[in-house]
Amino acid sequence: MGTISKALTLLDTLSLMDRDVGLTEIAAACGLDKATARRFLVELERHGFVEQLAESRKYRLGSAPVRLGRIREARFPFLKTAIPFVRQLMEESGETVHLSEFSGGRLSTVHVEDSTKAHRVFIAVGTLLPFHATASGLAFIAACPDKDVERAAIGPMPAFTDHTTTDGAAFRQAVVQTRIDGYSVNRQGMEAGVISASAAIAAPGSRPIGCITVAAPLVRTDVATIRRHGLSAAAAASRISEAFFGVDHKEQGTPQRGRGPG
């Protein structure tokens, strides 16, 4: 692996830790030597991708990504386009709704509209969504070409709860069902007591751009309710796709070869 990949992996690791971290800790988390980790951090800091705190000497994500993200959004306004639909779906369903995007070979949460109910599901921005253990991941992979599904099906499937799908056959079956329904459902696969329904946001090209997902406490979500959420999510996904790609599709372009999911 090249130095750049290692540094970006470090950045990624840092982004997944939701607190400020020390040198030794982050080096360990990335499997890097302390000296190496430090050189990476210094170079990343030079460019504003990480910040070091003056007093504690700990490191955290910097503000350069905010700038780059804004530039990206200004030219390719995925969030701006999608958020109103996310909000609407949250109001319609009454449950927490989150938007995820596929990037760098992984699916991750980029926006959350929290349910206004007291008893609700919490999801942090930046959360990674494994294909086998989340409704989002399943919806995404089901909308990908079969070769992507297959790659995911033969990959490792860590169990997060007793309900997580951990074998390829069950996974493939779930993909088939998702393709039939037009939305995916995941019952407690990631966290006990949570049920989610998700739909992929199609893009011109072979892979969808991301997903929109309703996450609800299991206790108030019966079969009919989750079906309603799923259908609403599918409708919202389709509206987002149309809003984003429908009209001025003049050479927005679609990326290629991003290494496949799985």
Added chain:
Amino acid sequence: MGTISKALTLLDTLSLMDRDVGLTEIAAACGLDKATARRFLVELERHGFVEQLAESRKYRLGSAPVRLGRIREARFPFLKTAIPFVRQLMEESGETVHLSEFSGGRLSTVHVEDSTKAHRVFIAVGTLLPFHATASGLAFIAACPDKDVERAAIGPMPAFTDHTTTDGAAFRQAVVQTRIDGYSVNRQGMEAGVISASAAIAAPGSRPIGCITVAAPLVRTDVATIRRHGLSAAAAASRISEAFFGVDHKEQGTPQRGRGPG
């Protein structure tokens, strides 16, 4: 310079080009060999920092920074906090107002609220703001320690218009005036026909976090008006700072040693 720095510089260069660019062009823009540029682009793409378009094979900024930016904002909500004040200042002044942030040794625009008037100033998100040629830069540097001012004063000062400050003495004088007024003014230093007033957003620590700036067409902005804009900007900056750092200042922390401005 290390490989990581070179790759991040490439990413930065790409972000400053407001269109999709080809391999040869970006290699030239970064002063890199084609082969090197390509390896960088491939590694950056693996992590979602750039995207390659399937049809034209050109490259553009990817969506990974959006994710990282969102995580950063979720934990350190500078934009979320500041934008309402930016908007309010736009409404109050009737002119385009932009918010800039200091990161990676440079000041750049992270948010713009456009004036609703037909004749107004346009600023793109991501625009770099040189210290010697913009009200924002001046406001920022004037709020920094003297050593930062001095470093900027002895650096190169490219002229963007006939009105750009290009010598150290005039620059230092402008810093003094800015410190007296509590806001900076720049008259056509970056672009002919535009006058701006800016104030730095203070942070606990030696350097401010960024600036808030009113940019107006020169033709309708007399001395009294620009003073009004400047005072409003200073008031807004102070409110942002208070909103962001005032209340729960419990170990938000402030970064150190980001290589100084200039």
Added chain:
DNA sequence: TGAGATGGTTCATATATTGAACCATTGCTT
């Protein structure tokens, strides 16, 4: 005050980066 963390640094060694020259494809000109 001393043992155990932690942040940070050094430098010989090992490894990854580099770029000139190359090929393949496309689009333009004659």
Added chain:
DNA sequence: AAGCAATGGTTCAATATATGAACCATCTCA
């Protein structure tokens, strides 16, 4: 249609660069 010029992409020997074990300096806490 042939030829030319540009562009994207690749190769591999030369070399600059990254690496990490061992080191030092602080800090904390008993």
